[in-house]
């Protein structure tokens with residue numbers, strides 16, 4: 031490494047909207063510089079995790095050092111491949127702070143998308159050199175000239191700075207390397223590693239400044255810590271697996287410190303945790319990694335967002351030692367009489383769509399309590415919309431609805447926009463008048479009836495009939511807002527055993543008794559664990 035004077039070093043990142051070809055471009059750059067063997071049909075070599083390969087997405091930023099000869103000089107190019115999805119944008123911003131420039135990859139067919147905009151502004155705010163790379167020019171429907179114009183209009187980058195390539199075929203990729211050398215400034219220093227005797231990963235944060243003992247220096251600003259946007263309960267399918275799951279979660283959070291972990295327990299599901307994630311995809315990826323890399327089998331409950339309450343009750347303020355509390359578990363929702371106001375998290379969403387879907391998208395946003403902030407045409411056919419959206423309206427299925435009503439063409443990205451006052455209510459679910467603690471939900475007043483009805487219907491479908499009728503009700507305080515009824519019936523397990531074989535009868539009765547162990551009694555109603563799992567999970571299952 032000492033062979034490289036500072037002027038021969040370039041540090042750069044590749045950023046783009048999801049699937050625009052970052053990892054494929056990285057493959058070609060690795061091949062061109064002889065870092066990996068060209069003959070080996072390389073596909074997304076920097077995506078190493080099983081979950082990345084199966085889903086075809088990058089989750090963790092990856093780095094590679096490339097050696098490149100240009101006009102008799104040898105250069106060291108440090109490349110960081112970053113994830114494209116909004117949930118992992120904290121990886122992007124951290125990667126960018128180690129760079130002086132970026133390759134902004136844009137698909138020549140799809141053009142600028144929501145995450146292209148978000149990622150461009152991250153790079154722009156970090157004052158990096160931006161090299162626009164228009165990829166996939168080999169596609170039949172590619173229209174690189176249209177994309178060049180979009181880049182000029184939205185980012186104010188002159189058209190002659192755009193490089194048109196096909197990362198798949200390798201067309202013109204060499205000129206990307208030339209541009210990295212010519213347009214990105216050198217940067218002082220090298221990377222290295224340090225082995226520290228720390229017991230716990232939380233003792234050090236990424237972005238911390240190290241200094242020699244007794245020789246303190248002015249610390250660098252560091253990074254904002256990643257802020258969880260959704261919380262969900264996680265429980266072992268079988269309680270005997272608790273310790274194994276605990277150690278798996280501990281190990282995985284070492285690798286992904288953006289997940290927050292609090293111990294939690296539920297009468298129906300046993301001991302578990304309340305985990306905080308950066309978004310729904312992040313939650314799914316974490317779950318998948320637990321299953322694939324640690325062989326764990328878990329129940330994940332419906333995600334909720336972190337609400338806040340400004341307390342008015344002096345007793346509660348004393349108990350919590352603060353006036354404003356964050357509620358990550360619906361069971362802890364304080365009563366309205368003890369609260370000045372409730373607050374919900376909001377995000378600033380960017381949607382880019384072909385013009386013909388604008389009307390439908392506006393209706394969807396309105397139904398999700400969104401407030402329009404801006405609307406700009408990025409060319410004749412595409413429009414960029416900005417909305418202030420309550421986070422709880424988008425966590426579960428907003429993206430899917432957007433995709434389906436735009437035939438897959440609209441893209442969406444969002445950034446944290448703080449909190450707003452909200453009329454929130456706590457909704458209870460009752461079985462013959464008894465509250466089911468694990469189904470308590472926090473909802474916006476206007477959505478309570480729809481959500482309550484849906485939960486009652488799901489519970490009706492998953493509760494077995496019993497000797498007596500069961501009333502399933504959704505209630506806000508003492509007011510019932512939805513109701514379903516399960517008719518009386520008792521399954522006679524011996525009904526099929528006409529005739530004499532007593533051992534068979536005994537076996538069936540024993541099996542029924544074992545089944546009962548997995549039941550939870552609410553009042554005199556027997557609720558199988560399965561019914562909870564179905565109700566708690568259904569919302570996220572596609």
Ligand SMILES: Nc1nc2c(ncn2[C@@H]2O[C@H](COP(=O)(O)OP(=O)(O)OP(=O)(O)O)[C@@H](O)[C@H]2O)c(=O)[nH]1
Nearest residue numbers: 048049050051052053054087088114166196197198
């Ligand atoms: N036709 C064509 N397809 C390409 C080109 N570059 C990439 N692709 C394809 O586009 C898809 C996405 O490419 P990736 O390199 O995984 O995209 P990415 O931006 O790294 O995706 P994320 O890591 O999920 O953000 C893959 O199926 C690639 O084979 C290209 O130049 N031409």
